[in-house]
Amino acid sequence: MRKHLYTTICATALALSGCSQLESGSSGSRDVVDSDYPEQVFWGDTHLHTDNSMDAFGFGNRLNAEQALRFARGEEVTATKGSKAKLSRPLDFLVIADHSDALAATKTLYNTPRAELLADGFMLRWYDMMHESDEGSLQVTTELIVGAADGTLPEAFLDPKANEKRNRDVWIEHGKVVDQYNEPGKFTAFMGYEYTPWPEGNNLHRVVMFRDGADKATQVLPLGSTGPNGNPENLWNHMAAYEEKTGGKVLAMPHNSNVSNGRMFEMQRYDGSPIDKAYAETRAKYEPVVEVTQIKGDSESHPFLSPNDEFASYGDAAWEECNLSCAIKTKPEDYGGSYTREALKRGLQLMKEIGVNPFKFGMIGSTDSHTSLATADENNFYGKHSGNELNNKDRVMASQSLATDNGRFGWHYLSSGYAAAWATSNTREAIFDAFQRREVYATTGPRMAVRFFGGFEFTADDTDELVKTGYTKGVPMGGDLVGRNANKAPTFLISATMDPESASLDRIQVVKGWLDASGETQEKIYNVSWSDAGSRKIGADGSLTPTPNSVDLTKGTWDNATGAPELVTFWQDPDFNAAQHAFYYVRVLEIPTPTWPVYDALKFGLTLPDDVIKVQQERAYTSPIWYSPRG
Numbered sequence: 001m002r003k004h005l006y007t008t009i010c011a012t013a014l015a016l017s018g019c020s021q022l023e024s025g026s027s028g029s030r031d032v033v034d035s036d037y038p039e040q041v042f043w044g045d046t047h048l049h050t051d052n053s054m055d056a057f058g059f060g061n062r063l064n065a066e067q068a069l070r071f072a073r074g075e076e077v078t079a080t081k082g083s084k085a086k087l088s089r090p091l092d093f094l095v096i097a098d099h100s101d102a103l104a105a106t107k108t109l110y111n112t113p114r115a116e117l118l119a120d121g122f123m124l125r126w127y128d129m130m131h132e133s134d135e136g137s138l139q140v141t142t143e144l145i146v147g148a149a150d151g152t153l154p155e156a157f158l159d160p161k162a163n164e165k166r167n168r169d170v171w172i173e174h175g176k177v178v179d180q181y182n183e184p185g186k187f188t189a190f191m192g193y194e195y196t197p198w199p200e201g202n203n204l205h206r207v208v209m210f211r212d213g214a215d216k217a218t219q220v221l222p223l224g225s226t227g228p229n230g231n232p233e234n235l236w237n238h239m240a241a242y243e244e245k246t247g248g249k250v251l252a253m254p255h256n257s258n259v260s261n262g263r264m265f266e267m268q269r270y271d272g273s274p275i276d277k278a279y280a281e282t283r284a285k286y287e288p289v290v291e292v293t294q295i296k297g298d299s300e301s302h303p304f305l306s307p308n309d310e311f312a313s314y315g316d317a318a319w320e321e322c323n324l325s326c327a328i329k330t331k332p333e334d335y336g337g338s339y340t341r342e343a344l345k346r347g348l349q350l351m352k353e354i355g356v357n358p359f360k361f362g363m364i365g366s367t368d369s370h371t372s373l374a375t376a377d378e379n380n381f382y383g384k385h386s387g388n389e390l391n392n393k394d395r396v397m398a399s400q401s402l403a404t405d406n407g408r409f410g411w412h413y414l415s416s417g418y419a420a421a422w423a424t425s426n427t428r429e430a431i432f433d434a435f436q437r438r439e440v441y442a443t444t445g446p447r448m449a450v451r452f453f454g455g456f457e458f459t460a461d462d463t464d465e466l467v468k469t470g471y472t473k474g475v476p477m478g479g480d481l482v483g484r485n486a487n488k489a490p491t492f493l494i495s496a497t498m499d500p501e502s503a504s505l506d507r508i509q510v511v512k513g514w515l516d517a518s519g520e521t522q523e524k525i526y527n528v529s530w531s532d533a534g535s536r537k538i539g540a541d542g543s544l545t546p547t548p549n550s551v552d553l554t555k556g557t558w559d560n561a562t563g564a565p566e567l568v569t570f571w572q573d574p575d576f577n578a579a580q581h582a583f584y585y586v587r588v589l590e591i592p593t594p595t596w597p598v599y600d601a602l603k604f605g606l607t608l609p610d611d612v613i614k615v616q617q618e619r620a621y622t623s624p625i626w627y628s629p630r631g
Contacts, residue, residue: 034430041422043092044188045091047194048068048095049061049099049369052098053098053194054101055144056371057104058138059138059141060081063373068374071086071372073090074091080371080386081391083390087380088377089501091374093188093189095209096174096190096192098193100195100222100225101224102153103163109126126143144157167222171218175191179214185427186426188427190210191214192207195207195208195225195252198325200261201261202263202324203256203257204230204260205255206254208222209251210248211248211428213428219245219246223235240282251432256291256297257299257340258297259324260337261322261338262333265342265343266337277355280350281356283358287361288437289440290362291365292365293417294367295369296384297316298315298444300312301339305339305341306341314444314616315414315444340363345515345522346359347360348582361438362435362438363441363623364435364440364442365444366418371384378415378445378594378596378599379596384409396411411608411613415445416445420443420447439477446590446618448505450494450495450622452476452492456474456481458473462570463570470493474491480627482630483628492510496566496588498563503592503593504563505563505589506531508528508567509525509528509587510525510528511587513582515580527542527544531564532547532562547592548562548591550592554602556594556599558592558593563591587619589617589618591617595614597612
């Protein structure tokens with residue numbers, strides 16, 4: 001075992017009395033022991049916004065980083081609109097990812113004495129609007145979002161040179177709070193931010209996550225995305241410079257590729273030039289993980305790309321029609337660069353062409369909540385922003401008339417998702433390293449435990465000691481398999497255990513993508529384990545008899561007896577070709593459950609329109625395991 005000694009704040013008091021707030025200046029120590037292999041799954045949100053985000057504050061959020069961290073740790077806080085907010089279970093880790101562009105700008109403007117703004121009519125107008133009403137603040141936010149997209153914001157907001165002192169002060173103060181609430185072995189608080197280019201409204205956002213504490217992370221400022229910095233290659237250069245300067249480590253996670261109009265995973269560089277080996281190596285190094293599911297839709301796949309996948313349309317409603325700003329309608333030919341399964345397939349093509357796969361990434365979920373509240377449970381969903389918190393009876397059908405609104409502000413928001421990391425301890429180092437090696441997975445909210453191992457020597461008997469055997473005879477999710485001389489098909493050990501506070505399990509599927517002999521990409525979905533195996537059968541087309549829908553919409557309940565508490569299986573690829581590059585990942589589906597609008601309808605006595613999605617099958621997506629022929 002590997003042992004690290006960490007100094008923690010208020011550790012003794014927390015252990016003895018459950019103190020609700022860490023106090024600066026108190027001290028204690030705890031030995032954090034890393035297990036020999038990742039024995040435990042840790043749950044977190046890597047994409048949360050506080051009042052330091054330009055848009056979050058404009059939408060009304062008045063909760064700061066400290067309140068966000070206290071909430072994630074399991075404490076009760078008061079939400080911006082006055083309701084008491086608390087998770088049923090604490091999270092294990094959190095990345096507060098406030099926007100680097102105009103960091104704390106709206107909060108700073110709001111708190112500036114009005115007399116100091118009299119000479120600046122533009123800023124004075126925004127100040128007055130923000131103080132007059134929620135509607136005025138919303139209009140300011142609208143103008144900010146539009147201005148950020150078209151480059152017309154005043155220098156006082158976006159120019160990094162003009163705002164260097166404010167950005168530095170905010171970043172340093174943020175680092176103090178994050179370090180104060182980081183408690184190795186109990187709760188991990190990461191330094192991070194969101195880098196937000198969106199050329200013509202096409203989402204190219206990344207969340208940046210540091211392995212290091214504030215002592216290193218605050219030696220550089222978060223990179224803004226205006227001007228030439230909007231090219232993600234400049235972000236990677238910024239990250240490389242940070243690592244060289246500090247000896248630290250940092251990674252980035254693309255998100256919301258579903259509203260990028262094909263640009264997130266396009267088959268060329270940002271400037272239109274060809275992808276070469278150096279680009280592919282850099283992208284694979286600094287972007288080992290992609291956020292595949294969150295509030296603004298799900299980016300795993302799309303029915304247009306996967307017409308034979310009956311579960312490919314999760315969360316697509318409204319988000320598939322146009323890009324992030326809705327300035328450009330999305331055409332079917334754009335879908336390929338917007339969804340992760342297709343990106344994984346494109347990665348196989350590029351691997352064949354240039355020898356490096358730039359799209360070799362693991363998958364996570366996170367919230368992208370702008371309320372400072374990291375909630376992903378359907379019955380405890382605090383919405384995207386403070387105007388859509390839990391106590392807003394009109395939020396299901398809300399439309400905020402923003403320039404970025406396409407009817408997306410209501411029931412189209414998903415209560416999604418969370419990131420799960422298999423790590424050796426609950427520390428920055430261990431969890432970051434799990435992300436780096438891609439031993440992570442995504443869920444749309446439920447905390448089901450999912451294991452996925454690949455190898456060539458597994459047998460069906462190995463499911464008895466699945467985890468131990470998985471690590472000793474194979475590789476976990478995120479790993480690589482290289483072909484054997486005997487051309488033996490790879491074998492896989494898979495297990496899924498239901499979240500005890502959520503629904504039982506419907507099925508386990510393996511999603512395979514490969515490069516055929518003609519260089520074209522293919523995919524296939526295999527149902528490999530399912531509940532009620534005695535009565536549910538696989539059809540000639542590979543489809544499985546659907547699980548019964550036991551949801552009672554008049555009560556917001558379902559019957560867990562219709563699913564399985566656990567599914568465990570051994571599987572070998574029946575269509576294996578040793579000469580073909582391939583990837584495999586696991587998708588786990590729960591039985592049908594109600595969506596958050598159903599709980600709102602029951603709470604407020606609402607009648608939901610027919611087009612509102614009321615029942616869904618929540619899910620998990622693991623990081624892939626890649627197969628390569630022997631070279």
